[in-house]
Amino acid sequence: DVRLTQSPSSLSASAGDRVTITCRASQTVGTYLNWYQQKPGKAPKLLIHSASTLQIGVPSRFSGSGSGTDFTLTISGLQPEDFATFFCQQSYTSPYTFGLGTRLEIK
Amino acid sequence: EVQLVESGGGLVQPGGSLRLSCAASGFNLRDYWMHWVRQVPGKGLIWVSRVNTDESFTTYADSVKGRFTISRDNAKNTVYMQMNSLTSEDAAVYYCVREQWTRQFDVWGHGTLVTVSS
Numbered sequence: 001d002v003r004l005t006q007s008p009s010s011l012s013a014s015a016g017d018r019v020t021i022t023c024r025a026s027q028t029v030g031t032y033l034n035w036y037q038q039k040p041g042k043a044p045k046l047l048i049h050s051a052s053t054l055q056i057g058v059p060s061r062f063s064g065s066g067s068g069t070d071f072t073l074t075i076s077g078l079q080p081e082d083f084a085t086f087f088c089q090q091s092y093t094s095p096y097t098f099g100l101g102t103r104l105e106i107k
Numbered sequence: 108e109v110q111l112v113e114s115g116g117g118l119v120q121p122g123g124s125l126r127l128s129c130a131a132s133g134f135n136l137r138d139y140w141m142h143w144v145r146q147v148p149g150k151g152l153i154w155v156s157r158v159n160t161d162e163s164f165t166t167y168a169d170s171v172k173g174r175f176t177i178s179r180d181n182a183k184n185t186v187y188m189q190m191n192s193l194t195s196e197d198a199a200v201y202y203c204v205r206e207q208w209t210r211q212f213d214v215w216g217h218g219t220l221v222t223v224s225s
Contacts (some may be wrong), residue, residue: 034211036152043202044220049211087152091210094166096194098141098152 002026002090006099012107016080021102024090029082032092033066035073038101039084045102048073080106109133109214110205116219123193129186129203129216137161137181140206143188145199153199156188157206170196190221192195198223215225 003026023033031051036044045089046055046066049070061076075082083106088099115127129141143155156167156177165177176189186203198221205214 032210036212043215044212045215046211046213049207049213050209053209055211055213073204089152089212091206094157095154096157096210096212097154100151 004099021073023104024092025069029090111216113219114217118222127188131184136184142204
């Protein structure tokens, strides 16, 4: 199975900050890399698919980049509603595995 | 509104069975591959199973293979997960998820909680 390593596992930031979360795959996944946001008690929400394509309705402060094994999710200008846990997922090969998550907390 | 609504979770004894259902609305279920993903509260997301559009192809995580069966009834716009021989390690929130043709999970249900305890 493809292993996805997210870093950091948690971080603290302030509203207005720019933050970057990385996801490294144990083998190439091309650009089949997706990012999800999950708030407590809620289902995950798709933010970015295909490494860099913004899901419809997601604010443009979210962006994704990368290909192969190294990917990043960047949030530019954090808003109060952005504090949550973020997961990467590869859909290059079955099973579609997820990273362990990055918890973004308010500083 | 595009929506997935899971049901069927609950408390079951070790070794018992449950059948989860996922009712789709707002879109044509027969056009999409569907998945189940589970999550222990506070932990990560674990993919469980998938089914293609006509149920001719299914795959399972090794941890549930031989015990869980995914199925669908496109006429009823519903996906199912039959779970047998449940253990404490199967306790989790189970999400029903739609896969887009570009392979992302774009619609998630609210989840249904499965508790395995004597």
